[in-house]
Amino acid sequence: MPRKSQWVKVNFISIRKRNDMQSSDSLTVNGFRKAVDDFDAENISVLSNEQYSASKSKSKKLAMYVFIDAFGWEIYQKYGFLKDKLRHSRRLETTFGFSSAADPSILTGRYPDEHGHWSSFYYSPETSPFKWFRYLDLLPSAIFDRWRVRHLLSKLLAKIYGYTGYFELYSVPFGKLPYFDYLEKYDYFVPKGILNTDTIFDWCVENNINYYCSNWRDSEESIIKANMKIIQQGEIKMNYLYLPKLDGVMHNYGTNHLQVEEKIKWLEGQVEKVYEHACEYYDDVSLYVISDHGMADVTGSVDLIQEIEQLGLKFGQDYIAMYDSTMARFWFKNSKSKLLISQKLRSIKSGEIVSKEELQRMRVPQSDKKFGELFFLMTPGILINPSFMGLQVIPGMHGFHPEDKDSFATILSNREIDENINSITDIRKTMEFELADCLVPERLQ
Ligand SMILES: [Zn+2]
Numbered sequence: 028m029p030r031k032s033q034w035v036k037v038n039f040i041s042i043r044k045r046n047d048m049q050s051s052d053s054l055t056v057n058g059f060r061k062a063v064d065d066f067d068a069e070n071i072s073v074l075s076n077e078q079y080s081a082s083k084s085k086s087k088k089l090a091m092y093v094f095i096d097a098f099g100w101e102i103y104q105k106y107g108f109l110k111d112k113l114r115h116s117r118r119l120e121t122t123f124g125f126s127s128a129a130d131p132s133i134l135t136g137r138y139p140d141e142h143g144h145w146s147s148f149y150y151s152p153e154t155s156p157f158k159w160f161r162y163l164d165l166l167p168s169a170i171f172d173r174w175r176v177r178h179l180l181s182k183l184l185a186k187i188y189g190y191t192g193y194f195e196l197y198s199v200p201f202g203k204l205p206y207f208d209y210l211e212k213y214d215y216f217v218p219k220g221i222l223n224t225d226t227i228f229d230w231c232v233e234n235n236i237n238y239y240c241s242n243w244r245d246s247e248e249s250i251i252k253a254n255m256k257i258i259q260q261g262e263i264k265m266n267y268l269y270l271p272k273l274d275g276v277m278h279n280y281g282t283n284h285l286q287v288e289e290k291i292k293w294l295e296g297q298v299e300k301v302y303e304h305a306c307e308y309y310d311d312v313s314l315y316v317i318s319d320h321g322m323a324d325v326t327g328s329v330d331l332i333q334e335i336e337q338l339g340l341k342f343g344q345d346y347i348a349m350y351d352s353t354m355a356r357f358w359f360k361n362s363k364s365k366l367l368i369s370q371k372l373r374s375i376k377s378g379e380i381v382s383k384e385e386l387q388r389m390r391v392p393q394s395d396k397k398f399g400e401l402f403f404l405m406t407p408g409i410l411i412n413p414s415f416m417g418l419q420v421i422p423g424m425h426g427f428h429p430e431d432k433d434s435f436a437t438i439l440s441n442r443e444i445d446e447n448i449n450s451i452t453d454i455r456k457t458m459e460f461e462l463a464d465c466l467v468p469e470r471l472q
Contacts, residue, residue, distance in 0.1 A: 133451050145391060
């Protein structure tokens, strides 16, 4: 067996057996972990130091993907981003819904009706892990409506249930939680994290391509540091630099605030720093900046929950509803509730019922109705407030119709962007293209 810090050849790909990995490294350096865990002793030959130096001095290529949450096309038009380096840009269609639909679509290169991920909460009283929450509903809401209390409770629950994905209870009333199950139980940034298909990370593992994916639980500062550290080792072929904080800044301040400008400037500086760093260790660095969706400024809100509750129907007995911030989804227990709720929704001018055909066109999984029997989508800029996602109107929001100008995502690159790259589901094609050379076995002497 190779000892610590020796270089080994596994299925023609040279990797370093990292006995010195810390637990957080082993969580995120997926390519390494898989390769090290699965290696077959018969397939290994140890490289001498000379052989290793020789392989290191060869021409090396890195595909750097920088993901900036909510860095939409309109935001890019307004603020720009590393225009001297990233000369190629394209507006990308996003998927209908929230990040829980868009991010898996980027990583899988497929639509929600294929990969199976759409909204975090779906109707499933039988499998709901929140059944016992109906007892908590008796406690004073003043305590449990506080965002911080719910956030801590979400963390605790994730630990108890062993959830590794992004888990948040938001503002879903405790009495309503027992009707729902939660989709994102497992981390889809590690291999085998997606319900129905693979991701680019599964593909890398399958093809023995070393890559690095940021740990989304860390701060942006430590994510950047970790990426630089791993790039310096010169062993990976792709890194996924995950920068999620611009989204929160724009939720809190809208798209036109000085805070947004400053955040984007800071991101530019950081991305440039990592890119320059990569150029020191690689001969050829393809840099891509990508996003999942844009951001719209909020111009108003509607108390949809009150409108529906005024109908006098009983939640749970007549209907079930999930009030997301930009849409409401309904399930019906009888035809009367379907009729009354549909009539009510048609009378509300700041939103509309999404037809089945349109849901199908937008590739929302519909076969088992777990995400909704009827969808009501708000006009861009108008929030449902209060909703099950929040109790206050905030200045910026996404999750409106994907054809709204503020919904579109972005791809920027120092490489030409092929004309068939037009949707966030096309980003994976660029990744596989960039990594195509690695599919040819690297034969070492
Ligand atoms: Zn967001």
